[in-house]
Amino acid sequence: MPHAAPIASPGALSGIRSSALARAVESGELAAVVGPDSPVRADLADAAGRYARPLQIAVCGRPGTGRDTVARALRERLSVTAIGPGEVGEGAADADLWLYVLSGPPRRADHTLLATVPRDRTIVVLGKADTHGLGDATVADAVAAECAETIGLPVHPMSALLACADLSDDETDFLRGLAAAGETMPSMAAQFLTASTQSAETSVGDERTVRAGLLRRIDQRGIDIALAVLAECAGDEPTASTVNRELHAESGIHALVPAIRERVEIVRYWRLVELRARVELLAARGADRDVLEHLLQIGEAA
Ligand SMILES: Nc1nc2c(ncn2[C@@H]2O[C@H](COP(=O)(O)OP(=O)(O)O)[C@@H](O)[C@H]2O)c(=O)[nH]1
Ligand SMILES: [Mg+2]
Structure with missing residues (x-):
């Protein structure tokens, strides 16, 4: 019986995708190709779990x-x-x-x-x-x-x-105040820190600290986008989640x-190559060898 190499050649690429092994693992039936008492059943279930792991x-x-x-x-x-x-x-x-x-x-x-x-x-x-x-x-x-x-x-x-923007409601309220006052993001970040007219306590703490925190968390462009969103929609009070969503969209x-x-098929191919290598090792141990070698055959009609 021909035995496929652990790393499939380009010619085997389409074969491996339509092999009995691919069909068995993708229909959730891999472990069931052997009997409930087979010594390789747990290994097959484990290999199937690994095949289906998240990207x-x-x-x-x-x-x-x-x-x-x-x-x-x-x-x-x-x-x-x-x-x-x-x-x-x-x-x-x-x-x-x-x-x-x-x-x-x-x-x-x-x-x-x-x-x-x-x-x-x-x-x-x-x-x-x-x-x-x-x-x-x-x-x-x-x-x-x-x-x-x-x-x-x-x-x-x-x-x-x-x-990753996750502005709080308080930070959004603070930015809304700046937008309402017509403040825009200066080209020098340091000017944003010192732009406060008074060193007032805001609902989120000392104003300079709040400004420094915003620069660290969303940087100049994030502040620029947030101010624009808040200025544009001044009437219908955008919430923190609206601003965060806009920042995510702009990211x-x-x-x-x-x-x-686009790469899902190539990922699937390499996972099948890995799965084949595992099944080959199991087949070499001897138990249920015929069943496992049948799975490994390439190019069978689906
Ligand atoms: N402006 C800006 N700063 C970023 C961005 N991503 C990371 N940073 C900052 O760059 C610094 C290093 O980030 P980090 O993710 O730890 O980089 P690593 O060393 O490559 O892991 C941190 O201060 C981040 O806040 C980004 O998309 N924009
Ligand atoms: Mg880092």
């Missing part, structure tokens, strides 16, 4: 580019399992996709790191896009296009800080959804 994305890039914030944004906005540099551990080996964070035109270290991740499963973002050209998103688009040209992969501008994170979807 896992490893976030990488040079330190300081915003990797931890990107990982948090992926978890909070897209509900995927994301591993940032702070969480690297046993989970990193299970990555399905890699998300590489650039901070600008790639440097030598970026090229070196990018060469270590699988190109067909890597999505590249220009992080902290909000810091490129305050108030003019086309600047980040242009930088991202330049990066894409250099590395030969699409580059998505993204502001993870905005994707660019939603553009990653199609980029992730």
